[in-house]
Amino acid sequence: MADAVLTLRPPLIDGDKSIAQVTHDVCAPMEARPSGLWWLALAASSSLLLLGALAIGYQIAVGVGTWGLNRTIGWAFDITNFVFWIGIGHAGTLISAVLFLFRQRWRTSVNRAAEAMTIFAVMCAGIFPIIHTGRPWFAYWLFPYPNTRGSLWVNFRSPLVWDCFAISTYFTVSAMFWFIGLLPDLATIRDRATAKWRRRLAGILSLGWNGSYRGWQRYEVVYLLLAGLGTPLVISVHTIVSWDFATSVLPGWHATLFPPYFVAGAIFSGMSMVLTLMIIARKLMRLEDYITLRHIDRMAKLVILTSCIVGLSYATEFFIALYSGSSYEQFVFLNRAMGPMFWAYWTMVSCNLLIPQLLWFRRIRAYVPAVFVISIFVNIGMWFERFVIIVTSLSRDFLPSNWFHYAPTRIEIATLMGSFGLFFTLFLLFCRFVPVIAVAEVKGVLKYGISHEEGDS
């Protein structure tokens, strides 16, 4: 028997919890009054949100002249923020769908929050193309619908139309995936609720779920199907986002490398945002037994992996520029590293490539504050990556007479801050009203690593 014990993997959940304890640990904070810290955080994030709302209102009322764009640089802050937020969303789908298909059962502790992060990030991302249309009240023109202008249809050859379909499908599927996962937990909330309004609300939302195994059997099938659909979907979404650039002829954008480069970058940035949020959430909500150091360790390893893929892409871009023999390509990359915006390039390289290498050390992965700081650096670095790709390529294209520089205006910066406000406001509300841990899924892995009889697959 002794060697059987030795071959057991470490448990996924600490504290040797009983099933009822899991329900209690996750649901009790939602039923108690929110802490002062939560109110403080909500006040801060909703102030940012208000600032962003004012900035958006102002730029819609006054017009697109409130941005720092010019004839050369017609795309800068909006598209940078859009790609940044969409990328963040991708880690949620990676955790919920890809890791599910790979049977990585540690995902159960973090998938609920990561999926919520996906939905909120896609909402933040959606703001930017809509305001970038200049006349956001006509944003529905992006969809093909019978109209009185012909009907004049959208151009299905345009990557921007592909994007519109990709993002709206992605949002719909992520939201449904999240809701399906939430269904059994809503039933749990309903059945333990003492407050009448909570019971009624959870009763309506849980659709009469009663834990019947005939239901569970189909639930598992639907979950697997959604994971199977979500995996190629997430790859297609960021591939299409990269095509927004790659299908143009601009040096620095026109590269076949873009789809895998962008997908890896998206997962990289998203995984570090998951780490940022989870490290805060486990501390604030005392979830250390559920989101253990082993979870942080695994996510940190995914950060190194994707950091290396992103680094390889940076190197490949330079190599291909050299190897192509195209002087325009070569100039763009030299200009990125040594031109007027060299500081943005080197911020990107140090945050995305150099600093994450610290995570190779087990001691750093086990020291939560260090992981937290590194994850913040990666967030900053990945924002700069999009900024560098977009602005440096546009600002110096083929003709020197076209060259111009770009600096964001205060309105643009306020809009970016507003998107952070929206993201954190939604996340704080989520922490308060929705179980942050997938209760029903964690119950299924409690025995993982404790006994051989089940769970240890």
Add this chain to the structure above:
Amino acid sequence: MSKRLFVGVFENEQDTLAAVRASRQRGFKIVDVYAPYAVHGLEEAMGLAPSRLPWIVFALGLLGAGLKVWFEFWTTAIDWPVNVGGKPFNSLPAFIPVTFEVMVLFAAVGAVLSFFFVCRLFPGKRTLLPVIGVTDDRFALVLEETDSRFEPTEVQKMFETLHAIHVEEQITAEPE
């Protein structure tokens, strides 16, 4: 017609699985098993047929993709052909991304809606729990009396030897 049901309540999944296997061995009719999470191996133990949902989803995905290719072709090449950069009106390769997205959308929405339909889940549905706690930490096995050979005391004894924490008899007035 009223039904006579026997509910055995268990504390963990091993006991539940053992009880399900024992009930099937003795030929009792299992109405359903209720559990707070998806217990692995229960599907085989209960002898449930595999779900047919994947086929529905496959068909819906194909339908979505087919409709979208037709729509893109019709709008771009037939209804109002517009010359964009000299590209052919029927630019099939450029139609692939949107076709893929619409296929995923049809398949995913179809999967969720058919799941709700097959399980009869809808907002405002009255929840029927066999016993309190099956959404928290209790597992319940519900057996139905089918004929006169059904011996309630035998069921009671079987449940007790398999560590049931509680056994109760329920008479339903309406068939479910």
